[in-house]
Amino acid sequence: MKKKLAILLPGIGYHKDKPLLYYASKLVKSLGYEVINIEYHNMPQKIQGDEKMMKKAAEVAYMNTKEQLAGVDFSAYEEVVFVGKSIGTVALAKYISDYEPGVKDVTQIWYTPVEATFSFASRNVTAFIGESDPWSDLCKVKEMAAKQNIKLYTYPEGNHSLETGDVERDIAYLSEVMRITKEVVCQTNIPLNAKVTASTY
Numbered sequence: 001m002k003k004k005l006a007i008l009l010p011g012i013g014y015h016k017d018k019p020l021l022y023y024a025s026k027l028v029k030s031l032g033y034e035v036i037n038i039e040y041h042n043m044p045q046k047i048q049g050d051e052k053m054m055k056k057a058a059e060v061a062y063m064n065t066k067e068q069l070a071g072v073d074f075s076a077y078e079e080v081v082f083v084g085k086s087i088g089t090v091a092l093a094k095y096i097s098d099y100e101p102g103v104k105d106v107t108q109i110w111y112t113p114v115e116a117t118f119s120f121a122s123r124n125v126t127a128f129i130g131e132s133d134p135w136s137d138l139c140k141v142k143e144m145a146a147k148q149n150i151k152l153y154t155y156p157e158g159n160h161s162l163e164t165g166d167v168e169r170d171i172a173y174l175s176e177v178m179r180i181t182k183e184v185v186c187q188t189n190i191p192l193n194a195k196v197t198a199s200t201y
Contacts (some may be wrong), residue, residue, distance in 0.1 A: 004079040005072075006033040006185075009065060009088030011112070012043055012057060014161065020111045023178050024083050031185060033081070036072070038088070040064045054087075058116060061091035069095070081107040081185055086135065086160065089113040089127075093120040109181055110150075112136075112160050118144035125150045126184045128177050130158025153180065 006028040008021055016025060016037045025035055043060050047053035074080060082092040089110040096106055097120045110117060110127035115136050127145060131138055131154050138154070145152040155173050157164040162173050 002032070002078040003076055004028075004031070004033040004081075005036070005074070005077045006081045006083060007036045007038065007069070007092070009038045009061065009082070009084040009092050010040065011086030011088055011160075012040075012047065014085050018085075018161070019174055020162065020177065021083070021085055023174065024109070024111075024181055027178055027182055028081065028083075028185060031182070033079075033185075036069070038065050038068055038091075054114070054116065057087050058090040058094075061087050062094050065091045065095050066099075079107075081109065083109045083111070083181075084113070084117075085111040086114060089117040093117050093122050097121065107184060107187075109184060111177070112162065113141070115140055115144070118148065118150075122148060122150065126180065127152045128155070128162065128180075129153075130155045130160065130162050130164075132157050132164075133160045135160050153177075 008016060008025055010016055010021060014021070016022065025037070029035055040061055041064060044053050044056050047057045082096065084092040092108065096108065106124065108122060108125040110125060112129050112133055112135070113127050118141070125148070127150055129136065129138065129141055129152065142152065155162050158173060162177065163170045164173070
């Protein structure tokens, strides 16, 4: 049996028990992955809209990730997937860029990435973002994703948690994201459609 590893990196205040990461964790475990949940310590607060504090938060997330993965022998795994949320996408992109874990074609899944995440040359990325996400400029995100050939799914009226305030719609979005996440993790060839199923609401 293949040894497989999934590393989940949270956002600020969006921890492993929040919907996107909670179900992503359950999903990869059901597919036979070992799971490592990165935790942040000494994270600064009130960073939204403050570029200096955002940079500091990203560095804290990165350093915590580096420390907590220091003992991992990536060469022991045949498949590795990194799943990040918000500031966690910056930390994982920088970590992979710096360390290039010893496996071929590390898979990256970005939930609501911030703009700084796109400053790293990243491969094998699938990203999801709300069209009403206050933490990112959607036009810039789309432009940067296109330049790096990153598969990007957008969700009308979705906020930084991919939620709209309409419970049924939010559940539909979550279901859609998990379906695509599973296909990506299973390395199924999925096309990037102009609209996802859930966006027809």
